[in-house]
Amino acid sequence: MPRPMTITEKILAAHAGRESVEPGQLIECSLDIVLANDVTAPIAIREFAATGAGSVWDPTKVALVPDHYTPNKDIKSAEQAKIVRDFAHAQGITHYWEVGCMGVEHALLPEQGVVGPGDVIIGADSHTCTYGALGAFATGVGSTDAAAGMATGTAWFKVPSSLKFEVTGKLQPWVSGKDLILHIIGMIGVDGALYQAMEFTGDTIASLGMDDRFTICNMAIEAGGKSGIIAFDETTRAYVEGRAERAWTVYESDADAVYDKVYRIDAAAIEPTVAFPHLPSNTKLVRDSRHVNVDQVVIGSCTNGRIEDLRIAAGVLKGRTVDPRVRTIVIPATQAIWKQAMHEGLFDIFVDAGAAVSTPTCGPCLGGHMGILAAGERAFATTNRNFVGRMGDPTSEVYLGSPAVAAATAVAGHIALPDDLD
Amino acid sequence: MRFEGTAHRYGRDVDTDVIIPARYLNTSDPAELAKHCMEDIDAGFVAKVKPGDIIVADENFGCGSSREHAPIAIKASGVTVVIASSFARIFYRNAINTGLPIMESPEAARAIRDGDTVAVDADTGTITDITTGEVFTAQPFPPFIKGIIEGGGLIAAVRERVAK
Numbered sequence A: 001m002p003r004p005m006t007i008t009e010k011i012l013a014a015h016a017g018r019e020s021v022e023p024g025q026l027i028e029c030s031l032d033i034v035l036a037n038d039v040t041a042p043i044a045i046r047e048f049a050a051t052g053a054g055s056v057w058d059p060t061k062v063a064l065v066p067d068h069y070t071p072n073k074d075i076k077s078a079e080q081a082k083i084v085r086d087f088a089h090a091q092g093i094t095h096y097w098e099v100g101c102m103g104v105e106h107a108l109l110p111e112q113g114v115v116g117p118g119d120v121i122i123g124a125d126s127h128t129c130t131y132g133a134l135g136a137f138a139t140g141v142g143s144t145d146a147a148a149g150m151a152t153g154t155a156w157f158k159v160p161s162s163l164k165f166e167v168t169g170k171l172q173p174w175v176s177g178k179d180l181i182l183h184i185i186g187m188i189g190v191d192g193a194l195y196q197a198m199e200f201t202g203d204t205i206a207s208l209g210m211d212d213r214f215t216i217c218n219m220a221i222e223a224g225g226k227s228g229i230i231a232f233d234e235t236t237r238a239y240v241e242g243r244a245e246r247a248w249t250v251y252e253s254d255a256d257a258v259y260d261k262v263y264r265i266d267a268a269a270i271e272p273t274v275a276f277p278h279l280p281s282n283t284k285l286v287r288d289s290r291h292v293n294v295d296q297v298v299i300g301s302c303t304n305g306r307i308e309d310l311r312i313a314a315g316v317l318k319g320r321t322v323d324p325r326v327r328t329i330v331i332p333a334t335q336a337i338w339k340q341a342m343h344e345g346l347f348d349i350f351v352d353a354g355a356a357v358s359t360p361t362c363g364p365c366l367g368g369h370m371g372i373l374a375a376g377e378r379a380f381a382t383t384n385r386n387f388v389g390r391m392g393d394p395t396s397e398v399y400l401g402s403p404a405v406a407a408a409t410a411v412a413g414h415i416a417l418p419d420d421l422d
Numbered sequence B: 001m002r003f004e005g006t007a008h009r010y011g012r013d014v015d016t017d018v019i020i021p022a023r024y025l026n027t028s029d030p031a032e033l034a035k036h037c038m039e040d041i042d043a044g045f046v047a048k049v050k051p052g053d054i055i056v057a058d059e060n061f062g063c064g065s066s067r068e069h070a071p072i073a074i075k076a077s078g079v080t081v082v083i084a085s086s087f088a089r090i091f092y093r094n095a096i097n098t099g100l101p102i103m104e105s106p107e108a109a110r111a112i113r114d115g116d117t118v119a120v121d122a123d124t125g126t127i128t129d130i131t132t133g134e135v136f137t138a139q140p141f142p143p144f145i146k147g148i149i150e151g152g153g154l155i156a157a158v159r160e161r162v163a164k
């Protein structure tokens, strides 16, 4: 009998061609997908050339997404995007999306069925951990690792130990996956899961839809985690069926698998949460934050730019208008989400409320474009990072929270709960 | 490998956004990136850093994004080694892969003060604060990782494999 293993250990063992692996072990794994974007791919392409490989190991397993500074912000970004485009075309890369099809990478890859349950995925972007929501092992790496992956189809890993987060009970109204993960990061800190895999289980997690699950795994990196993972279930099946481009494999943790630590969390005790500047772990309750006025609200990103997020925001904004001093920017994460939101009439609600609706882009999330903050300005955003200077001037501030709270904040002009608006 | 230089001291959770802000990520040219290294945490860094200098920080250095621009900017600024209590894992990988020496030593990170002269012997893992005379030992790299570093980084290893 192999030793009892966690879902993460099982996926890694299978991709390393081993019966079992254990935390701390250094292994080489075959990869299912290697991802890079318009910021990280240019370096990866330069390093790839230096390997002498000539052509990528499998042009159907490399995904290149120009999403950070596109539609091209300026001449320099246009040059970066061109390097990626030229490489994609020269290599016959099948997973390349031009503006018009492009979306924020971590919303796009699952939506397009490029990543699936049981996969091992590396991406030259820290939020690659998002795909763990599908029951996959996905982790962010640098451009050089991506280059080596593109050349060989393999990567080296130190097998992480796992932390288990068992969340049980019913979430209160206006409490979402975002509040749950902010609560966890606030509890364990930005290095609370350093080098570790974060496994989310329990009946609360099982009750959540895929969009909330993506949000939770997306922010594993904000706790320092190597990956976040949620085991495959019927919700996952409903999402990947008819979508996944490859056959998938289902793994689950053994009952007697070993964890570094098990956190038991009562979902009913979680309240709407906001992360204050300048760390995602600097969390407070929304009800204690109403004194914070904001200049801008951003609803979007790989964390909360999916259809369910837009529906929730629209539900709050319907029949209301945003505070005239709050620039409100809504960014659907992909073209498919954009189209769906349009069909559902969400854009009418946003525009009537006085919000701008953008084409898919990372844009303001990383302080790139489409909503940069001036000195001393404050934004409330559904994104995932609030580091110094993240959305603009180094003296500006970013507050992180859910789409519902973001929409309420836009209307109130200060951090607020939807119920405050009545 | 031996290094000696002046220590530039920072606290915990130094993130990649302050090491190299995203507004400069529309280039990957090391010299360009070096001009803005540490800009949002220490605007005077670029003016005071000298070739051979050392960055010292507390826990979780390099947390945040996967941008390799961060170790590239640090290396191009003239810094030879980063000593920290711990590193964020993507930064740790990136530093190894791009050839920026890093050392994990909570004791050294706690004791070394801003402006101290520090000598590092990367082979033995010995860190000496020359100003105070204190000596510390860093965690050695596992042999697998040492192999990558000594072989000239990850790309060199792949080049060898591809050639076979």
Ligand code: SF4
Binding pocket: A068, A104, A105, A106, A125, A127, A301, A302, A303, A361, A362, A365, A366, A383, A384
């Ligand atoms: S939306 Fe933000 S966090 Fe997500 S990939 Fe883009 S820049 Fe990174």
